[in-house]
Amino acid sequence: MSNPNMIPTVDLSPFFTTGDDEGKKNAKHLIHLACLTYGFFQVVNHGVPLELMARAMEVSKTFFEFTDEEKRKSSPASGSPLPAGYNKQPQHLADKNEYLMMFPPQSTFNVLPTNPSDFRYFSASQGHLTQLLEVIVAECLGLPLNFLQKFNDDRDCDLMVALHYFQATEFENTGNSEHQDGNLITILLQDEVGGLEVRKDGEWIPVTPSEGTLIVNIGDIIQVLSNDKYKSATHRVVRTKGRDRYSYAFFYNLQAEKWVEPLSEFSTSIGESPMYKRFLYKDYQALRMRNKTHPPSRSEDVISIAHYLIRN
Numbered sequence: 001m002s003n004p005n006m007i008p009t010v011d012l013s014p015f016f017t018t019g020d021d022e023g024k025k026n027a028k029h030l031i032h033l034a035c036l037t038y039g040f041f042q043v044v045n046h047g048v049p050l051e052l053m054a055r056a057m058e059v060s061k062t063f064f065e066f067t068d069e070e071k072r073k074s075s076p077a078s079g080s081p082l083p084a085g086y087n088k089q090p091q092h093l094a095d096k097n098e099y100l101m102m103f104p105p106q107s108t109f110n111v112l113p114t115n116p117s118d119f120r121y122f123s124a125s126q127g128h129l130t131q132l133l134e135v136i137v138a139e140c141l142g143l144p145l146n147f148l149q150k151f152n153d154d155r156d157c158d159l160m161v162a163l164h165y166f167q168a169t170e171f172e173n174t175g176n177s178e179h180q181d182g183n184l185i186t187i188l189l190q191d192e193v194g195g196l197e198v199r200k201d202g203e204w205i206p207v208t209p210s211e212g213t214l215i216v217n218i219g220d221i222i223q224v225l226s227n228d229k230y231k232s233a234t235h236r237v238v239r240t241k242g243r244d245r246y247s248y249a250f251f252y253n254l255q256a257e258k259w260v261e262p263l264s265e266f267s268t269s270i271g272e273s274p275m276y277k278r279f280l281y282k283d284y285q286a287l288r289m290r291n292k293t294h295p296p297s298r299s300e301d302v303i304s305i306a307h308y309l310i311r312n
């Protein structure tokens with residue numbers, strides 16, 4: 001890893017070429033180091049068509065430029081497990097963004113705009129890449145063959161979120177406050193504006209936009225399963241003056257009823273104590289949702305995965 005202030009970029013083309021075992025091995029080594037060090041990496045030649053990525057950005061801009069009244073026609077339906085549909089962050093939150101949350105196209109909870117009508121195609125398009133990344137990350141970690149595929153076998157829980165960040169003002173620029181992702185693996189597509197930053201050793205490292213590149217980050221579930229070997233890195237989005245920012249986040253997510261705990265191969269079997277208590281994923285999701293609906297007055301009371309840490 002040459003420059004410690006840059007999130008590494010990995011060329012995934014060997015995984016789309018038969019026989020390039022050396023290329024695959026090198027790519028996996030880079031991903032392994034990135035997951036140990038940053039919890040973030042970028043990928044190129046990832047198999048997602050560049051025209052599709054460009055179209056996704058255009059469609060998002062078209063939608064978010066509509067009036068609030070028009071956008072609110074896609075407001076979440078009651079009874080949905082998460083607010084699928086159009087949402088604007090409440091005024092009391094520092095985060096100034098609006099977003100369209102989507103379950104996979106087959107979900108009955110989706111409230112998608114009819115104009116533009118293309119959003120449904122994008123959520124279907126990232127499946128191959130996330131599944132490839134899941135296999136790669138599992139191999140890099142040295143997990144038993146097919147462990148993650150079996151553990152994480154319900155694709156109805158995955159989420160895609162199209163985000164629009166408003167321009168920064170004279171006085172504040174928070175787009176997405178510092179956080180860790182609660183899922184397994186996230187893929188991000190950002191436009192050319194920039195603003196995504198990853199914390200490493202107390203410093204904020206910007207993830208510089210680069211056309212055709214996708215950003216990948218490890219979420220809390222991988223951090224817990226690996227007993228802290230792989231990092232669920234803290235990241236945030238800072239808004240820019242004079243520029244709106246658009247991005248997409250694909251959350252490769254776990255089924256709500258799954259129990260999560262450090263795997264024995266990263267703890268008891270190698271003589272190390274488990275760092276986390278066992279928990280039900282839906283309980284953790286509910287606590288994270290509460291952070292948003294009832295934000296605590298002290299930032300140290302925001303619930304993160306540290307809530308389940310075993311403190312000796």
Ligand SMILES: O=C(O)CCC(=O)C(=O)O
Nearest residue numbers: 163188190196237247249
């Ligand atoms: O907009 C981005 O680039 C990042 C979004 C993000 O971190 C999130 O939604 O969890």
Ligand SMILES: [Fe+2]
Nearest residue numbers: 179180181235
């Ligand atoms: Fe995030």
